[in-house]
Amino acid sequence: MMNFNDIVGQRVIVESLRNAVINGMISNGYIFSGPKGCGKKFMAVIFSMALNCRGEAHDRPCGSCSSCIRTSNSNHPNLKLIKPTGQSIKIKQVREIISDTARKPFESGYKIIIIDGAEKMTIEAQDAFLKTLEEPPENTVFLLLAENHNLLLPTIVSRCQVFRIKPVDRMEMKSFIQARYDYPPMDVEAAVRHSKGIIGRALELLKDKENFKIRALYIDILDNVLSGNERDAILLAPETVEDKETAERFLDFSMSWFRDIMVMRECPKAFKDIIINIDSLDILSRHNLILTEDKLNSIMEIIKKTYIYVKHNVGIKNSIDGMLFNIAEVNSYNGKNSWS
Ligand SMILES: [Zn+2]
Structure with missing residues (x-):
């Protein structure tokens, strides 16, 4: 059962997302920015779960309703994920999304498009995307994941809420890992110190002997x-x-x-x-x-x-x-x- 508590060390971002869900104040565009392994996609999935969760507002995502489960398994009909084909995200891919968002959602709730590697959109793709962002279809949320969001057009960035994922405090990461996994303490210590505050890097080090x-x-x-x-x-x-x-x-x-x-x-x-x-x-x-x-x-x-x-x-x-x-x-x- 995944929820906001599974996101480590990003209290400010989590509070902000949680409040947005509770108050129903949802923007059309969000950017999650940070290095590889920092948990951008995980955060986007948890937020997507919360957006379409059928549980109590203060408790979203509940992690157990059918919407949450399908979102976490990435087979919710309202959820789309796009990522680079080869080196870039091309205009054709963006056009497909645009025509897709113009249609009604399959289920009630939000239509969510996660763009992984958003900074790899070609300039033409970004231009096309910008037009959609300027006049967004109703109940549509774009979640842009970027290692470096400064490579996106400033006009895109200014229309999105930007969250910069911060390096996680060492002690916090350590207790997070120890509460969930069963690795030798010295290995955890070494992995956390090598991770530069990036949770994915620490877990990767631990997973692989x-x-x-x-x-x-x-x-x-x-x-x-x-x-x-x-x-x-x-x-x-x-x-x-x-x-x-x-x-x-x-x-x-x-x-x-x-x-x-x-x-x-x-x-x-x-x-x-x-x-x-x-x-x-x-x-x-x-x-x-x-x-x-x-x-x-x-x-x-x-x-x-x-x-x-x-x-x-x-x-x-x-x-x-x-x-x-x-x-x-x-x-x-x-x-x-x-x-x-
Ligand atoms: Zn739920």
Whole structure:
């Protein structure tokens, strides 16, 4: 039975949506904006359930009436979902929606159109959509999901109520996960710290045991590099870096690792609450002793540069290998200041 309480850490948005439902003050357009995995679609589904729920107004969505159940299974006749075909949402798709909304709803209640990846509407598609939004059919609600709503025409944004989904507080996410799942507490701690406040990312990390193995491998690679065994590290790297996505994951991890060391240095009293890789404190502490501040700064610069190469698809494998060699070189250098 899903309802608003299943949305974690978005109290302001949830209150606002709940009040809209209770007071019957429903806008024609809503934008839910936030990174992948932050729960935009989930929020849109819960809100759609609430809009057509047959339960008591203050209790919507009840999660158990036939309308709620069909909405949550995405087979409610009044609910449409569109998403990009290929790279974009094309004008043809938007036209279909427009002609569809012009018809009467199959059931009483709201007609709801969820546009997933709304910022991927082509300009023509956005223009066509804008016209509908300017003169919306009665009882029709558009829910636009976007990773970056600034890519939408300002005239669309200004006609919608915009909700920016915020990173979830770490403690709140932890208790949310622990109340619903049965994962080892240390895994939950590590996943939550790596999630950057994005619930979907934390759950994905937990669901896949493989992720913990990959993290162990990442740590192994960096440990080898800082112990002067960079050749071993480069032998390990091919297993972890296959394409842009896996390369970026490794870079994110490397960044979090060296940032943690920075934090240990800058906040010697409070770092345990702040660092991400709390479950590898012993190795972090060892690396903290090895690295000087200059070296640490140079390493962060090397990683940042590698991000740019990978982003532009410049020899991804070689870029990562090069990064590991450069880090090893910085680390073994005994002079002063010449790397900064
Ligand atoms: Zn219901």
